[in-house]
Amino acid sequence: MTPKQTHNRRVALVTGSTSGIGKAIATRLAQDNFAVAFHSKSSVTVGRALAAEHSGATYVQADLSDQDQTRQLITEVLSHYGRLDVLVNNAGITATIPHADLKQASPDIWRELNEVNVIAPWILITEAEAALRQSASQDCPSCIVNISSHAGIRPKGASIPYATSKAALSHMTKLLAVSLAPLIRVNAIAPGLVNTPMSQQWTAARELWQERAPMGRGAEPEEIAQVTSMLIASHYITGEILLADGGLNLT
Template sequence: MSDRVALVTGSTSGIGAATARRLARDGYKVALHSRSSADVGKRMAAELAGASYHQADLADEQATRDLVAGVLKHHGRLDVLVNNAGQSIRIPHADLKAATPAVWRRMLDVNLIAPFVLVTEAEPALRKSAEEGRPGCIVNIGTHAGVRPKGASIPYATAKAGLHHVTRLLALALGPAIRVNCVAPGLVETPMTASWPEATELWNTRSAMRRPAKPEDIADLVAALVANDYVTGEIVIADGGLNLT
């Protein structure tokens, strides 16, 4: 495992940071990424064996393409891509006027188009990785709101639902050399959700597990999908059983 490289986007906090640390423990050299938080990324890279840090705004198509090129230049290979970086916005679903075309474009650019661009740039390296006997691996981070009519806003939920379907389409298009799966969390205790007390109350009272997820809960699931060389095209809901209610 000492030579295998995993790029985890949005990996200086929350799910991304937990996933980067988990994959590092599993023996991967991790390429860390963020749009800002460069100081945090550089500190994490210094802590994790063989890690590197790369800064890029994934709303910028060229910067997105350059991110993969930078990882390949630094590490010389890429075996796993975790499309974790995303952006949410809280808009009541009934407030249609607030979901402006500009909001729609931002949600689609960051949550759907950027992950697809990263996949297109990473595909040659992931196929080369498969020549060593294990399929290349992509794990997208979606949301339970891409499965049920829930979520912080209609544009966000729709963009993530698109990512779910892209996951299935790519699994067919890229297999068997590259596996593609998606983890769809519910509420996760991250800085992005800290100011959403009503959602926390919902998970504490109605989900089967009676709590939101911790970032490490999602990271463990990502790591399991990375470790399994057979599963592909799956959308794994990880919402503590809220979908059962």
């Protein structure tokens, strides 16, 4: 990555943007005229190809289960662009475990999910705070969007450790919205089922959404990207957990 001077366009970093929801969000933000930093753990070829498709985009590889690499991600984005306006904490991992099988949800699984789904977003926000403040103005605050989950609100989801990690991310969102205002807004989106590689095997969830969700289906990644774009453009909204589950929570 070649260092550049402070960029003249607004800059957005979207973690986990080589696949599924993150890829759709990063693509949408590029269409919204952001210079976008794509990121992933290991899909380097895909990340570089995506960055090459969008003007002003770049790609950075970092394993967010490694705290040093997580810090380095922000350092690299800032050394490339010289600014950061939007941080989308999208990268996340899951473990599929029946909720009644308590022993299978081992402490190691709790730690692994917590590291990527909760601690990594915290480190990224901590490292990005100064840059986000610097590029913010009263008319146009900087913006953090955390991709949480319906499973962090309703007693559902692939496993109890996963759902609990998303509940933590949602609560962190509200706490930070208070601490970082008014120059940095912090919101979360809690998607229900979204058709991505992560959810490919979730047959029971797909049936549930078809039978019980008022919208009668799961979401496409582009529909979550549209919600993200709307939140970023809404300069007064902070501390919201926007449930995007096709209305399943109502039934």
